[in-house]
Amino acid sequence: MLSKEIRQHFPILNQEINGHPLVYLDSGASSQKPLQVIEAISNYYKFDNSNVHRGVHTLGNRATEGYEGAREKVRNFINAKSTEEIIFTRGATTALNTVAQSYGRANVGEGDEIVITYMEHHANIIPWQQLAKEKGAVLKYIDLEEDGTLSLDKVREAVTERTKVVSVMYVSNVLGTMNPIKEITEIAHANGAVMVVDGAQAAPHMKVDVQKLDCDFLAFSGHKMCGPTGIGVLYGKRDLLNQMEPVETGGEMIDFVGLYESTWKELPWKFEAGTPIIAGAIGLGAAIDYLEEIGMDAIEQHEHEIANYAMERMSTIEGLTIYGPADPGKRAGIITFNLEEVHPHDVATVLDMNGIAVRAGHHCAQPLMKWLDVSATARASFYIYNTVDDVDRLVEGLRVAKEYFSDVY
Template sequence: MISQELKKYFPILDQEINGNPLVYLDSAATSQKPVQVIEALKAYYELDNSNVHRGVHTLGNRATESYEGAREKVRKFINAASTEEVIFMRGTTTAINTVASGYGRMNIQAGDEIVITYMEHHSNIIPWQQLAKERGAVLKYIDLEDDGTISLENVRAAVTENTKIVSMMYVSNVLGTMNPIREVTKIAHDNGAIMVVDGAQAAPHLKVDVQALDCDFFAFSGHKMCGPTGIGVLYGKKDLLEAMEPVEFGGEMIDFVGLYDSTWKELPWKFEGGTPIIAGAVGLGAAIDFLNEIGLENIEQHEHEMAAYAMERLSEIDGLTIYGPADPLKRAGVVTFNLSEVHPHDVATVLDMNGIAVRAGHHCAQPLMKWLDVTATARASFYLYNSLEDVDRLTEGLRTAKEYFSDVF
């Protein structure tokens, strides 16, 4: 287990909620921020605040250095071949929409297939729905196994020579399922399709190597990995990005503007129109430094142990159903559940009364809720600052909720 000394770096966790010490189990929605990130943001605004690339004065040069330095940190973090392949964006949602618009509109024709899964976050469903409607393409779904995992047989059955795009989350934000992205990518490429990966739940929790995965695009968000909100990354293979048109136009991304025509800057800046998310990039760079110091391998192991212990403890509660793979090694640090006939919002409310923060609802995954035959679930998601004691608090909180709603049992 990761040392709980780490918790001291997260000031927000040192507080009481409703008279109880806070137990934060909602990191899949957004992670908390260590002092290293908070201080990096403070230092930028106090000392270096300036626009980037355009100026020649000292503040502008320092801001540009920090901004482009963060891009290099991202490149190393995901093992991209070049910083030209690292585009700063608002987050995973914007990144996937950029691929759907910038790549999809240029390459998808009527009758072409776009293949996704039932477990996808809405951000990896709706852009493809809209693209399919616009271009007359066919949107297909890969069947899931009973435990919410993906079999390569079902991938091969869904992906055909007519498939042009396969898009899949690396780790499910509901089931915790860790998908075989490298193998799915090979199947996509063997059929002439590109592979798009929603890495929002993967980048914070396990070591990502985009070259080893061989995916064509990879998207993730800073706020789920100890970084600020409003910053994310789109990785794309250089040749694909060079062939794409930008989807947002204005300052920063232009080379030359005439009265009736304009040309674009080279990568990565042609996709970063307007004043970029400078402070967000600086904060993301600090978050990457923090995660690298701990080690992504250590974080992944810690979360497997947390998930295994949570599944063991929660299974002791009669009437509680856990969704997703039974094998903790096949899931990230997410445990999603329902307590008998009690609505998840009611369960989450009782837990909050005891200082325990979990997520309740459809988790932006309504097609998956339909596949699970439920309207909503409760979700506990763990990160590097959580401990086994947090799981014990969750278990006792659920026992309290069960007692409170004893009339439904």
């Protein structure tokens, strides 16, 4: 496992909540930030604050170098062929909406199919719902296996020659399921469809190689991978991005503006209208530096070990149901659960009183909640700064919650 010294890089963890040392188990919603990232953002504002691309003065050049340097770091991080394929966005949600509104509107027509799964986050459902309504297309769902995994046979049944887009999350933010994206991409391409990947829960935790996956688009957010909020990435294959129209227009993304016609800049700036997210990109670049120094393989291994230990410990609690694959090789560092006859919000409240932060609710995955036949769940999501001691505290807190509500009821 990773050294406990990593925790010292995260100042927010060195505090007490309700009289107890903080145990942060909500990284699936947003990760904490190391000092290296905080200082990179602070230094930009202290020393280099300026707009990018437009000025010839020193501060403008420094800001531009930082911003475009971050783009190269992202390119290398996901092994894209070119920085032209890296678009900075406000987050994974904006990235997915961009694909639906630009590529989707131009290529999906009446009767065409868009294929997704029941486990998708709302950010990978609603843009396709809206596109299907607008175009008269058919939105199809790939059903899940009983353990919350995807069967490639069911993928093959769902994807047909009418399918234009297949959009699937790499890792489920509820079940922790790790989906076989490379194989699904092959099925999509064999039927002439493009493959869109929601990588929000994958990019922070494992090595993502877009060339090996051969996906056409990939979306992820900075705030889940030690970076700041308000910055994300859309990766797209250059040929596809070149064909697409921008969904936001204005300054910076233009080549020439006339009274009645305008032309666009080349990639990637065509999709980055207005003053870009400069500090966010620099913070994301620092986060990538930090994660790569640790090593993505080491991060993935650490989270698997923590999650496996948590599965073993939590399985000893009578009346606790864990959702998702039982096979540890099929799941990431996310454990979603319910305590019998106790609402997950009540569970989360008791845990918070003991200094333990977990998520409770539908996790922006209401279709999946319906599939699970529950209204809500609690979720513990692990990251590089979590330890087996955190898991022990979680299990102890769950036992306290169970005992408290058994007395109440």
